Amino acid sequence: MKQAHTVSVLILIVMVGMIEWLGTDASARRDILEPEQKAQLAKVDRVLVEVVAITDQGPVEPGPLQDVVVKRLKEAGYQVVTDPAQPSDVVFKVKCEQRKVWEGTTTMGSDADLPDSPSRVWKGPACQLLYLLGGKKMGWQKEVRTEFPDSIQAAVSAKAADPGQYALARLKERLEQYDFPVLVTADWGQEDRLLKMLSDPSATSGRRVQIVIALGDLFSAKAVPQLIKELKGSDLEVAKAAAVALGNIGNKDSIPALVGAMQSGKPELQAAAAKGLGVLGSLHSDFSVITPLIEALKIDDVGVKTEVVLALGKLPDKRSYEPLFALSKSILKMHSAEPDPKQKKLKDAVNYTLKQIDTWEYIQ
Numbered sequence: 001m002k003q004a005h006t007v008s009v010l011i012l013i014v015m016v017g018m019i020e021w022l023g024t025d026a027s028a029r030r031d032i033l034e035p036e037q038k039a040q041l042a043k044v045d046r047v048l049v050e051v052v053a054i055t056d057q058g059p060v061e062p063g064p065l066q067d068v069v070v071k072r073l074k075e076a077g078y079q080v081v082t083d084p085a086q087p088s089d090v091v092f093k094v095k096c097e098q099r100k101v102w103e104g105t106t107t108m109g110s111d112a113d114l115p116d117s118p119s120r121v122w123k124g125p126a127c128q129l130l131y132l133l134g135g136k137k138m139g140w141q142k143e144v145r146t147e148f149p150d151s152i153q154a155a156v157s158a159k160a161a162d163p164g165q166y167a168l169a170r171l172k173e174r175l176e177q178y179d180f181p182v183l184v185t186a187d188w189g190q191e192d193r194l195l196k197m198l199s200d201p202s203a204t205s206g207r208r209v210q211i212v213i214a215l216g217d218l219f220s221a222k223a224v225p226q227l228i229k230e231l232k233g234s235d236l237e238v239a240k241a242a243a244v245a246l247g248n249i250g251n252k253d254s255i256p257a258l259v260g261a262m263q264s265g266k267p268e269l270q271a272a273a274a275k276g277l278g279v280l281g282s283l284h285s286d287f288s289v290i291t292p293l294i295e296a297l298k299i300d301d302v303g304v305k306t307e308v309v310l311a312l313g314k315l316p317d318k319r320s321y322e323p324l325f326a327l328s329k330s331i332l333k334m335h336s337a338e339p340d341p342k343q344k345k346l347k348d349a350v351n352y353t354l355k356q357i358d359t360w361e362y363i364q
Contacts, residue, residue: 037138046086060165077196096171124145127175130142142183182197194214198230230242247277259289279314286315287315318357
């Protein structure tokens with residue numbers, strides 16, 4: 001009976017690990033592409049752009065919208081054409097509508113959780129973005145929407161004469177803001193192009209964060225030196241993203257840099273570094289991360305402490321038990337009619353990690 005229970009626990013641990021590592025939408029989608037398709041996408045350089053604009057009065061000239069799409073893709077270094085007679089490696093299609101026509105749910109069978117995934121419930125102004133490889137849709141589809149669902153009411157409030165043109169103008173602004181060039185480049189697996197964009201001095205902080213996240217999702221070993229540099233850089237948001245990305249990529253050589261960031265960075269960076277260390281330590285069964293993680297339990301910031309505790313739960317070790325048990329008792333002494341959500345999250349993390357250690361000891 002004990003043996004059967006042990007096997008069940010092991011299976012559960014393995015399943016949780018697989019869900020955590022393979023759960024990203026980008027990496028999971030790329031896994032279903034054929035090797036030939038991946039190779040073709042990795043070499044994409046010439047992009048044919050096709051843009052359609054539709055108001056309640058019917059199709060209208062898409063020129064302003066097309067200009068934005070062309071400009072944005074050129075930011076990523078692509079050669080962009082708009083004449084179908086010209087040779088191209090892929091077709092990038094954008095359809096912008098004053099009143100979106102429902103085209104079914106996502107390929108997952110329901111609306112995805114991401115804010116830029118196609119929504120079956122949105123009937124207001126929207127642009128849908130996708131691409132074709134060899135004339136075939138490849139499953140990548142994004143949607144940007146206006147902040148308002150009713151273009152007629154919005155036009156009245158803005159004192160705009162034409163609701164359709166007003167809706168398209170707002171969608172144009174959304175396309176100017178939404179970093180689809182980074183997202184589609186990541187989907188095509190072009191890490192060299194992403195690294196070049198990351199090094200561009202004119203890149204905004206928001207774009208650099210998006211690129212770092214994409215490189216992490218691609219498990220880009222080639223990006224590790226640059227990400228370690230970003231981890232030590234002055235942009236806190238980029239550094240936080242780099243810490244998590246380094247954990248996702250799984251290069252063991254990143255451990256010293258992450259330990260350094262956890263020990264001396266700002267609290268937000270310390271938390272992200274702890275998260276990255278937990279993943280790396282678990283992946284490589286590297287128990288050298290346990291000592292600095294236990295030491296980091298002394299950090300006062302609750303957010304940092306929570307991530308450290310969760311990291312220890314990814315690599316159960318009996319050395320963690322006593323300091324975690326002491327932390328658990330100190331949390332229990334805190335009485336409040338309305339518990340602090342951060343303290344509750346820390347309490348839950350401690351309970352989870354203690355159970356992980358107990359379980360691990362039991363199955364040894």
